[in-house]
Amino acid sequence: MDDNGYVYGFIPSNTEKICNTIGFIAHMDTAPAANGENVNPQIHTNYNGEDIILNKEKNIVLSMKEFPYLKNQIGKTLITSNGTTLLGADDKAGIAEIIEAIKYIIDNKEIEHGPIAIGFTPDEEVGRGADLFNVEKFNAHFAYTIDGGHLGELEYENFNAAGAVVNITGKSVHPGSAKDILINATTVAMEFHSLLPEDEVPEKTDGYDGFYMITDFKGSIECATLKYIIRDFDLDNLQRRKDLLKNIAERINEKYKKELVNVEVKDEYYNMKKVIEPVMYVIDLAKKSMEEAGVTANIVPIRGGTDGAKLSYMGLPTPNIFTGGANFHGIYEYISGEDMLKAKETIINIIKNDAINHDNTK
Numbered sequence: 333m334d335d336n337g338y339v340y341g342f343i344p345s346n347t348e349k350i351c352n353t354i355g356f357i358a359h360m361d362t363a364p365a366a367n368g369e370n371v372n373p374q375i376h377t378n379y380n381g382e383d384i385i386l387n388k389e390k391n392i393v394l395s396m397k398e399f400p401y402l403k404n405q406i407g408k409t410l411i412t413s414n415g416t417t418l419l420g421a422d423d424k425a426g427i428a429e430i431i432e433a434i435k436y437i438i439d440n441k442e443i444e445h446g447p448i449a450i451g452f453t454p455d456e457e458v459g460r461g462a463d464l465f466n467v468e469k470f471n472a473h474f475a476y477t478i479d480g481g482h483l484g485e486l487e488y489e490n491f492n493a494a495g496a497v498v499n500i501t502g503k504s505v506h507p508g509s510a511k512d513i514l515i516n517a518t519t520v521a522m523e524f525h526s527l528l529p530e531d532e533v534p535e536k537t538d539g540y541d542g543f544y545m546i547t548d549f550k551g552s553i554e555c556a557t558l559k560y561i562i563r564d565f566d567l568d569n570l571q572r573r574k575d576l577l578k579n580i581a582e583r584i585n586e587k588y589k590k591e592l593v594n595v596e597v598k599d600e601y602y603n604m605k606k607v608i609e610p611v612m613y614v615i616d617l618a619k620k621s622m623e624e625a626g627v628t629a630n631i632v633p634i635r636g637g638t639d640g641a642k643l644s645y646m647g648l649p650t651p652n653i654f655t656g657g658a659n660f661h662g663i664y665e666y667i668s669g670e671d672m673l674k675a676k677e678t679i680i681n682i683i684k685n686d687a688i689n690h691d692n693t694k
């Protein structure tokens with residue numbers, strides 16, 4: 333473990349073949365959005381589709397009606413919290429799956445494999461997990477975060493992201509003598525917001541659609557601040573969105589003939605697709621390895637960011653693989669034991685298949 337709390341592990345190659353060094357990464361921290369202290373996991377064997385009472389006292393129930401994906405879990409072993417905390421499968425499941433896969437590789441010495449690198453990171457849930465990751469020391473050709481959700485998830489596209497702060501300066505005078513003089517910054521802020529496309533918000537978009545989301549609003553007569561996050565899978569579209577914010581500011585400033593509105597935009601992270609596409613071997617390898625474990629790969633765009641996106645731009649292409657969990661960041665979080673085993677198997681197959689693919693000493 334280094335000074336920043338990152339844990340690294342390395343397993344040397346056991347073959348003459350020149351294979352890729354493959355990395356597997358998971359994060360140790362859990363989401364701050366729900367209580368993560370004193371987690372008391374509950375094991376429900378042979379889930380029959382009926383409501384699971386997480387907490388009788390507080391009447392907290394995990395039901396298929398509310399979470400329809402549960403129908404895919406019938407007959408499996410579910411692990412939940414006791415309804416007072418999150419479970420923390422996000423992403424301790426990823427750590428468990430990597431450790432179990434590596435244990436299997438070490439215990440079964442006849443399996444030929446190239447060099448393997450393991451990384452466990454802190455601070456993923458606050459968006460800082462990649463910041464101090466030592467890509468150079470890790471020295472992998474590519475890696476996978478084991479941090480996805482449902483069985484089969486394989487992700488290598490994520491949003492391009494920017495944040496904007498809109499500052500508005502008003503002019504306060506006594507309301508009794510305000511006519512034609514007072515400029516109410518809060519009113520101007522609402523005007524600014526009303527000029528954004530009202531359907532391009534998270535609650536009305538999905539799939540590959542981007543959005544603007546207001547995340548904070550403070551206003552008085554003298555000044556107002558609006559904060560936005562802006563998301564789009566397409567980088568040109570993200571630019572258009574950023575331009576629109578600036579354009580609205582200009583229009584308002586022109587209307588009032590005063591520099592009332594100031595917009596500051598900052599890029600946050602980028603779509604890893606651009607980095608992964610030239611090395612599609614990384615995706616094909618994962619897909620084949622899932623299929624061999626009897627799992628259908630489900631390639632879906634991530635409507636968010638991942639540490640893997642940042643790592644990809646730091647020179648380590650890093651798509652994301654399922655853990656088998658769901659309802660992350662809250663008290664309804666659960667994971668299926670059987671799906672965890674499939675994640676473990678996928679990791680083992682990735683390691684095996686890369687050695688098989690390098691059936692030479694080139």
Ligand SMILES: [Zn+2]
Pocket residue numbers: 359422423456479
């Ligand atoms: Zn996670």
